[in-house]
Amino acid sequence: MIPTQITQKQGRPAQHWQPFKENRAECRLCPRHCRPKNNRMGFCGVRGTIDGEIKTFNYGEALAATEEIIETEAVNHFSPGARILSMGNVGCMMACSFCQNWETSQIQHLDYKMVRHYTPEQLVDMCLENNIPIISWTYNDPVVWHEFVIETSKLAQKNGIKTLYKSAFYIEEEPVKELIECIDIFSLSLKSLNEEFYQKQTKAKLQPVLDRIKQVAASGRHLELSQLVIPELNDSDEDIIETIDWVLEHVGADVPLHFVAFHPAYQYIHVERTDISTLKQARALALKKGMKHVYLGNAYEPDLNDTSCQQCGTVLVKRYGLHSQVQNLSDESCCIKCGEQSPIIAPLKNTNKTGATSELENNIEIIWDDEAQSAHILQIKGTGEKDQIYIRSLNTNHVEIKELSHGLDRFIVSRQSADETGIIISWDSDCEYQNLAVLDRAHYPTNPPEQEIVFT
Ligand code: SF4
Structure with missing residues (x-):
């Protein structure tokens, strides 16, 4: 069946399907080729048949x-x-x-x-x-x-x-x-x-x-x-x-x-x-x-994960966990020591802001451990205004400044070196934040909000 939460929406026309039998259709988006009966979903649970047509129910x-x-x-x-x-x-x-x-x-x-x-x-x-x-x-x-x-x-x-x-x-x-x-x-x-x-x-x-x-x-x-x-x-x-x-x-x-x-x-x-x-x-x-x-x-x-020049062995990108630092690369992505073209494509300008901060009223301290060496920081109460958050390494005191606006209210922080034992997140606004441990890369830790978000 189509879950009731989804039937609040009518579904939108989908691509990649063909008619199958009366009031049924065959989805051709993935090799599963589901043929859901009318008002039923395919295997993925987000594409289903309505009046003989495959509709997508998770557009946006x-x-x-x-x-x-x-x-x-x-x-x-x-x-x-x-x-x-x-x-x-x-x-x-x-x-x-x-x-x-x-x-x-x-x-x-x-x-x-x-x-x-x-x-x-x-x-x-x-x-x-x-x-x-x-x-x-x-x-x-x-x-x-x-x-x-x-x-x-x-x-x-x-x-x-x-x-x-x-x-x-x-x-x-x-x-x-x-x-x-x-x-x-x-x-x-x-x-x-x-x-x-x-x-x-x-x-x-x-x-x-x-x-x-x-x-x-x-x-x-x-x-x-x-x-x-x-x-x-x-x-x-x-x-x-x-x-x-x-x-x-x-x-x-x-x-x-x-x-x-x-x-x-x-x-x-x-x-x-x-x-x-x-x-x-x-x-x-x-x-x-x-x-x-x-x-x-x-x-x-x-x-472990550095990228080195294939010609002379010079380290071009230094990495620790999710953190990377480009070194010895020219604007054309060549090794600056020997001129060899590297495989690194178009390093973009780093738009992270850095700076200094005194202790602010609102703080979250995160201590890294073997289980979790990165975390998602979530804004759980916003003001509708741009907010500025400071991320300070406990060991180096290096401060990165994060600005959130236009609906962005969640970001990742991660351990940047073997020496870094933890970080402090601080902010000055009336917003509220919490952290959720990220157990692996591309892991999305879940924490449902108190209030149900109504489909529009
Ligand atoms: S309904 Fe979903 S699982 Fe089935 S073929 Fe289409 S995309 Fe694949």
């Missing part, structure tokens, strides 16, 4: 827009350190047993009080007014709000804003052609090369994912690949080598490849977090086989 229905950093999305070679506006919606065309965002991706678990409504214009305006150069479609999976993604991405590009698509990419060929037209950066997740893994653990199939990755690779759009390394599921040397061999054969040695640590989540909680030694072994295998740029995700260790 989103989680709170969140300012993050491009490294959150397993993207290391496009504008390191760039601020992004992360946008997640609800529903998913897959059902991974280990999903870290299951409270929003699996519609049966969703608390609708968390859902907000945005228009394409509002999001573009939010980026422009907050000096955020990239909008990122992320979290649950952007496939299932395709129409909204396409419309907003086109508008964003017209306004000089880049677009990023982070996805498990279980999607059909035709919609990918549309994405290639309006997405600048693809961060795609290849979970395994094992068909049984896909069917059993994700309720999807492997081959369409492989075909679509090849489609993006052939388009020449910026592409980075990642594999979540899950204990006992896909973490053996054989699993890793299968992935590496496929990437080398079908995408090439130059594509950045990220091996990402898993934290126990949803239905897969009987294991520990992925050990760093497993990730290091995966990287060693990939480098040995000829991959040129291999990174480790959710790994907070110094020097």
Whole structure:
């Protein structure tokens, strides 16, 4: 059935479907090809049949827009350190047993009080007014709000804003052609090369994912690949080598490849977090086989994830966790020591403000621990005015200043060095903030508001 919270809306015309039988239609957005009966939803829970037509029920229905950093999305070679506006919606065309965002991706678990409504214009305006150069479609999976993604991405590009698509990419060929037209950066997740893994653990199939990755690779759009390394599921040397061999054969040695640590989540909680030694072994295998740029995700260790000049070895981008610092790169992205062209694309001007602050009345102290080394800061009471927040490192006293306006009321903070034990968030206004631990990159911690947000 179509959930009552959704039937408050009539649904909007969807693309990528064809008539099936009287009062039914076949959705062709993802390879699942659902044929929902009248007034029923497909597998994703956000596209359904009304009077013989597939409608989309989550156009603009989103989680709170969140300012993050491009490294959150397993993207290391496009504008390191760039601020992004992360946008997640609800529903998913897959059902991974280990999903870290299951409270929003699996519609049966969703608390609708968390859902907000945005228009394409509002999001573009939010980026422009907050000096955020990239909008990122992320979290649950952007496939299932395709129409909204396409419309907003086109508008964003017209306004000089880049677009990023982070996805498990279980999607059909035709919609990918549309994405290639309006997405600048693809961060795609290849979970395994094992068909049984896909069917059993994700309720999807492997081959369409492989075909679509090849489609993006052939388009020449910026592409980075990642594999979540899950204990006992896909973490053996054989699993890793299968992935590496496929990437080398079908995408090439130059594509950045990220091996990402898993934290126990949803239905897969009987294991520990992925050990760093497993990730290091995966990287060693990939480098040995000829991959040129291999990174480790959710790994907070110094020097692990630097990008070095392929010619002379000079460090070009220094990284710790989600934090990155461009070094030794010319404006043309060449190594300033030897002149070799680097693979880093268009470092954007850093628009973060820095400064100093005395102690302000309102404070939140966050102490980093092994479980959580980044957090979302949420405005839980606003004034409708621009607000200024100071983020001070407890160890260096370095202060970053964040300004929130035009509906942006959530942002990420993360540990910037091994020495940093914590940070203090402070502000002077009548606003109220709270923090939620982010357990992994691209994890959206949930905290439903007290009041239900009414669909418009
Ligand atoms: S997008 Fe949703 S309704 Fe359409 S085929 Fe995929 S799971 Fe089914």
